[in-house]
Amino acid sequence: MSPRRRHWSYAVLASIAVLLALTACGSTSPRASAARNSALAPGALHRRTSVTLILDFIPNAVHAGIYRAIAAGYYARENIDLHVIQPTSTSETLKLIDAGRAQFGLADGIDVAEEIAAGHDAEAIMAITQLPLGAPIALASEHLTSPAQLQGKTVGITGVPSDTAVLDTVVGGAGGDPRKVHVVNVGFNGARALIAGRIAAFLGYWPDDGVQLAVNGHPVTSFKLDRYGGPGYPGLVAFTDRTLIRANPRLVRAFVAATVHGYDDTLKNPERSLEDLLRLNPNLPRRLAHASLSDYLPLFDDHGLVRVGTLRPSKLEALSTWMVDHRLIRRPIAPSRFGTDAFIP
Numbered sequence: 001m002s003p004r005r006r007h008w009s010y011a012v013l014a015s016i017a018v019l020l021a022l023t024a025c026g027s028t029s030p031r032a033s034a035a036r037n038s039a040l041a042p043g044a045l046h047r048r049t050s051v052t053l054i055l056d057f058i059p060n061a062v063h064a065g066i067y068r069a070i071a072a073g074y075y076a077r078e079n080i081d082l083h084v085i086q087p088t089s090t091s092e093t094l095k096l097i098d099a100g101r102a103q104f105g106l107a108d109g110i111d112v113a114e115e116i117a118a119g120h121d122a123e124a125i126m127a128i129t130q131l132p133l134g135a136p137i138a139l140a141s142e143h144l145t146s147p148a149q150l151q152g153k154t155v156g157i158t159g160v161p162s163d164t165a166v167l168d169t170v171v172g173g174a175g176g177d178p179r180k181v182h183v184v185n186v187g188f189n190g191a192r193a194l195i196a197g198r199i200a201a202f203l204g205y206w207p208d209d210g211v212q213l214a215v216n217g218h219p220v221t222s223f224k225l226d227r228y229g230g231p232g233y234p235g236l237v238a239f240t241d242r243t244l245i246r247a248n249p250r251l252v253r254a255f256v257a258a259t260v261h262g263y264d265d266t267l268k269n270p271e272r273s274l275e276d277l278l279r280l281n282p283n284l285p286r287r288l289a290h291a292s293l294s295d296y297l298p299l300f301d302d303h304g305l306v307r308v309g310t311l312r313p314s315k316l317e318a319l320s321t322w323m324v325d326h327r328l329i330r331r332p333i334a335p336s337r338f339g340t341d342a343f344i345p
Contacts, residue, residue: 060292065264079254100243109316113320128237129296131234141219155201170228184199215288267300316338317335320332
């Protein structure tokens with residue numbers, strides 16, 4: 001589920017066009033330039049290379065490992081000048097990567113699977129989170145203990161087809177009848193509608209939307225997809241396209257190595273990564289970032305069960321099967337087509 005798909009303003013589009021143009025001209029970010037004196041890592045790129053990463057959304061706690069890697073100079077050690085673009089639309093991230101306008105992007109695993117199923121060249125190169133992020137979110141004051149209790153109630157969705165698949169899965173997985181849930185399209189105003197009492201729950205990202213509600217004085221209950229019969233797929237992945245993988249595998253390896261290093265650091269010392277994230281994104285509220293990062297930490301390595309970045313074939317196969325069952329894609333996608341672990345150090 002991708003509740004972050006939004007329409008872009010002209011100002012955002014103009015900003016992205018400028019950033020992409022600067023990257024194409026070989027300009028470097030101030031942070032990367034400051035880190036140029038870092039010793040190069042073994043196997044680093046032979047020359048300084050400008051690289052663009054398009055986030056899935058505005059910078060937040062899920063990106064802590066990336067900003068830790070920037071602050072620590074890990075991309076610079078790989079001879080990468082990393083330019084981070086901050087979009088408001090996952091669908092545009094996918095389009096820009098597909099068009100070759102940027103080297104790397106972040107997206108929900110469902111989005112990448114749909115891109116592949118549509119015949120595009122996307123391929124995941126590492127998992128950022130090992131578990132899904134989408135869930136029906138309800139106010140704790142409603143005392144709902146099971147998604148089956150959403151029967152007879154109104155639930156808000158964004159209109160993305162996977163919202164319905166997630167809702168049906170968790171309600172059915174809890175023994176309820178999804179057909180008895182009244183669904184309304186609230187766009188991206190789910191939290192506002194929830195607080196106003198117009199809906200009993202909404203589909204959102206529980207470590208972001210749910211945490212933000214809680215931090216603002218509205219504790220919530222989140223019914224997580226993987227706990228109610230859904231696939232425990234990677235909710236956020238880094239991806240590129242197969243053309244780049246074939247043409248410049250050394251670049252892909254360097255990017256993944258630096259990113260994994262940043263997330264390893266984040267697991268070992270979350271407070272340091274939090275400070276890096278906040279210093280490089282001063283508009284991000286500290287209390288929200290701290291609370292959200294606490295929820296994200298176990299997702300980076302699935303509570304210590306796997307190596308950071310790992311794409312687990314069994315989880316990818318489960319995602320594909322679930323998407324076929326819910327008519328999100330027509331045919332299964334082989335785990336080897338979805339992504340590769342070849343670049344994980």
